[in-house]
Amino acid sequence: MKSRPRWARTPCASLVCPFSTAVLLSFAAPAFADDATALPEVNVTATQQQSELATPSSSGALGSRKVIDTPFSQTVVSGQDMADRQVRKLGDIFAADASVSDNSDANSAWASYLTVRGLQLDWQNGYKIDGLPFIGYGVNLPYEQFDHVELLKGLSGFMYGFGAPGGVVNYVTKKAEGTPVRSIDIGYTNDSVLTEHADIGQRFGEGNMFGARVNYTHEGGDTVTGGHTNRNSVSVALDAQLTDRLSTWFNMLNQQRRSDNQPASLSFATYQGSGMPGTVPGDTSNLNSDGQHLYTGLQLYTAGVQYQLTPDWRLSTRYSYSESTRDRNESTLYLNDASGSYSDYRWIGKEANRFNYWDAMAEGKAQTGAISHQITAGASWQQQANYYGANAFYGLLGTGNIYAANSNSMGDLAGLKTYHDSDITQKALFASDTLGFGEHWSVLAGLRYTNYEQNSFSASGASTASYDKNGVTSPTVALMYKFDPATTAYASYVESLEQGSTVGSTYANAGAMLKPLSSKQYELGFKHDSSVFSTTAALFRIERGAEYGNADNVYVQDGMSVFQGVELAGTWRVNPQWEVGGSLMGLKTWYGEGSSNRGNRVAGAPEWIAAGQVQYKVAGVAGLKIGLDGKYTGNTMITPTGSLNAAGYAVFNLGAVYNLRAGAYDYTLRAGIDNLANREYWEFQYANYVKAGDPRTVSLNAAVSF
DSSP states (O other): OOOOOSOSSOOOBTTBOOOOSOOOOOOOOOSOSSSSOOOOOOOOOOOOOOOGGGSEEEOGGGOEEEGGGSSSOEEEEEHHHHHHHTOOSHHHHTTTOTTEEEOOOTTSTTTTOEEETTEEOOTTTSEEETTEEOOOTTOOOOGGGEEEEEEEESOOHHHHSSOOTTEEEEEEEOOOOSSOEEEEEEEEETBTEEEEEEEEEEEESGGGOEEEEEEEEEEEEEBTTSOEEEEEEEEEEEEEEOSSSEEEEEEEEEEEEEEESOOOEEEOTTOOOSSOOOOOOTTOSTTOOBTOEEEEEEEEEEEEEEEEEETTEEEEEEEEEEEEEEEEEEEEEEEOSTTOEEEEEEEEEEEEEEEEEEEEEEEEEEEETTEEEEEEEEEEEEEEEEEEESSOEEEEEEEEETTSOOOOBOOOOTTOOEEEEEEEEEEEEEEEEEEEETTTEEEEEEEEEEEEEEEEEOTTSOEEEEEEEEEEEEEEEEEEEEEETTEEEEEEEEEEEEOOOBOOTTSTTTTOBOOOEEEEEEEEEEEEEOSSEEEEEEEEEEEEEEEEEOTTSOEEEEEEEEEEEEEEEEEEEOSSSEEEEEEEEEEEEEEETTOTTTTSOOTTOOSEEEEEEEEEEOTTSTTEEEEEEEEEEOOEEOSTTSOOEEOOEEEEEEEEEEEEEETTEEEEEEEEEESTTOOOOEEEEETTEEEEOOOOEEEEEEEEEO
16 A cells, blocks of 8 residues: 555644634624624634644643643644545655654555654554554554544653653544534545445433444455455444543454565665665565465553542543454565575564553642642553464575566465563653743653563473563653743753663574663754744754674674754645645764764664645635645665665655535545656665555545535
């Protein structure tokens, strides 16, 4: 599946989205015009869509705050925006954000890979649904079932606990609203993928105290690369306002997805060439081989209770359980040289992850003299259990060349099982206070205190390695200045920890469990939002501990990788018809201190990315808007050794959305062409891995609301 048109309304690039097409107007007659004449009361209303900078977002241990009131870089993309752009993979969602590089593939185990500020998200800790964790590896979620998606850029240690410093993606589910929802839509993507989606929700009971929202999606057909996909997804959101103070909720998401004959990934781990091989078309079937598949399952159940203790204080507690499964029959094509020859290695096995999470939190406001306080305090517990292939197969199938059809094949093996490979447990206390000094100045101070334990087991159940550390602290501090309610400047400092690796079987110290890695982030930022112009800017520096295999084939922790850069974004509403936006990131990275790759650029971190978009609401045709957008990704280092560099590339997309009402129903028609010029390019996926860039793709969608 390919990237969707990124234009339908101004995409949320690096925090930025303007107010949407209409502004709520309320006119009430004054009490008197003069002593003799009283004006009649007139009320005029129009729909307003909230600016993303003004949107409350989940900030983990900070609770819920408007984006413009946080001292961090964030992007929020609305469900309407995702629907209009017909996104099909995670990279599509943040396509207009220059700080984000797409590493994803809708039909493979790379489905949820992203690079943010040159750092890849943590597949174990970088993904949340409604702020609650799940394992996102290999899972391509049903994006049409989410109200919006949030991206917190950079370190998240205080907010969410252990995690790599790339950031956190949080999917927010659709919930029952005051107005009933009844909608059905049908979509088409070439080669022949059809999607059917239904969304039904309403409130009911005395005083509308109960709410229910149900979404169902089916997708199936042949993909543009010659594979096949089939997906069934259902989500349910229930809530109840039991009293004026007590509310509760329960959410469920269940998805089963099958991808067959999908393209293999390309690896440069054993490459002997001196330069990159020539690109292949994005719709090639040469990288497919018989027997390949990825079957994934996701179950997520979450529940919570909230009690409004006083007008200024509330208590809440939440619990979630998730289970993700993967049945994989996948090839990796290890390239040998620039002519495109490879060795085809196949992995066949099953995997699973289970995640239990609980937290309790108190949020409130207080005043001590002239200083105001916005306080959050709480506790959390989580346990992640990993299950890997007990009798997985890995071996050489044969050889081939990326410019010719792959004749290698291998079907499934009988009796595949998993074993309990490892557990990771975290127990944490956290607290923060945002101290306000008058109208303009405020200081945020927060601290997370964590007890961390990690254990590994053999297939027979015997303990093979363990690591635990108590009293791990993750602080954050920030200074903020509010010029006015719509303009914020800030300086922030964050520390974070991520779990260390369990060393793989190919290294001399196989099975060793490395200690957690530390990271630090320094950031200066500015945010401004108005109905005409919105802009953000950030300067940042991130220092991350490094892991790598040394010359003695020992996997070690040594040195650090450094990421420093600038983000700029802006949106200008020229007039009611025209809207223009852009985003830019300049980035300098290197491996520092003791690393054996010292001085090299970090793999996967482009030196700069630029994105732009223009949207036109056609005068004289109410409800019709067309748009063009483009994104240039600079050259990207593929290998940590600095030996291979993929060329930069630009991709342009064109599309249209037409909203109309006929009879008693509202209709929306959508069409898009992605990669308009059918540009061929190599897309970075992971250190030493690339895929063929997505080809020109046509997508259509028709929706009806009733």
